[in-house]
Amino acid sequence: MRTSRVEQGRIGQISVEPHPEGAVAVYLVESADGRDGMLIQWLLDELSDYVDRTQLSRGRLLSYAVQTVNGRADVLDEIERVLKEHYPFVVVQRTFDSVIYKVVKDLCAETGSRLMPIPHCDICGRPEPFPDTVITLNDDRGNKLASRCYCRTCTASTMARTNKDYVISLLSVDRRRFGLLRSSELIRSRNKARKLCYRVNAAR
Ligand SMILES: [Zn+2]
Known part of the structure; x- marks a missing residue:
C-alpha cells in the first residue's frame, strides 16, 4: 500500500x-470456476499453523506464495500433492523469484486474472511476498x-x-x-x- x-x-x-526465514514455494493453479478455486484457499487455511501465504493472483489463475513457519518443508510437498490431485493445471516452483513472478503476471494478462498487490522491498524495489x-x-x-x-x-x-x-x-x-x-x-x-x-x- x-x-x-x-x-x-x-x-x-x-x-x-x-x-524468520522459511522454505518458500509458489503454486499456480487454473480454476475453471469460482467454486473449485475454494479448495486451494481451504487447504491453506487448514495449514495456517504451518505456513504463511501471500496471494499473488485471483480469477482463473489462482496463485500463492507460501512460506513454512516452523521448519517443516514437507508440508510444501503435501500441498503440491493435494493440488495435483484436484487441478488439471498446476505449476509449482520451490522459490520465489522475478522469473516466476513474471510468469504469474503474463498468465494473468492471458487469462484475464487479477494480479494482487504484494509487498516490494523499500530499498531495492524487488517484489517480496515475505x-x-x-x-x-x-x-x-x-x-x-x-x-x-x-x-x-x-x-x-x-x-x-x-x-x-x-x-x-x-x-x-x-x-x-x-x-x-x-x-x-x-x-x-x-x-x-x-x-x-x-x-x-x-x-x-
Ligand atoms: Zn531489497
Whole structure:
C-alpha cells in the first residue's frame, strides 16, 4: 500500500518486526470456476499453523506464495500433492523469484486474472511476498505514518553491530531516505507484543 510522504520530524516511535526465514514455494493453479478455486484457499487455511501465504493472483489463475513457519518443508510437498490431485493445471516452483513472478503476471494478462498487490522491498524495489524485516513508523501518539519492508538480500548486506544501528541503516538507505534519523536519539521502549520498539527524540 502506498503511503503519503512522511515528514521525518513527525516520527515519534519505530517498531521493528523481523520474520524468520522459511522454505518458500509458489503454486499456480487454473480454476475453471469460482467454486473449485475454494479448495486451494481451504487447504491453506487448514495449514495456517504451518505456513504463511501471500496471494499473488485471483480469477482463473489462482496463485500463492507460501512460506513454512516452523521448519517443516514437507508440508510444501503435501500441498503440491493435494493440488495435483484436484487441478488439471498446476505449476509449482520451490522459490520465489522475478522469473516466476513474471510468469504469474503474463498468465494473468492471458487469462484475464487479477494480479494482487504484494509487498516490494523499500530499498531495492524487488517484489517480496515475505519481507525479512518490516519497520513501522508512528507519530508520538502511536498513529501509523508508514510501514516499510525490506527483503533478505538487503537486510543481509546491512553492516550493523547493534539493533539500533540496523534500524537506522535500513531507514537511511530506504528509497524515501529517512537519513535524518541518524542524528536523532533512539531509545529502546517496552512493547507488549515483544517487538523491538524505539522512541525517537528528534535532534534539536
Ligand atoms: Zn531489497
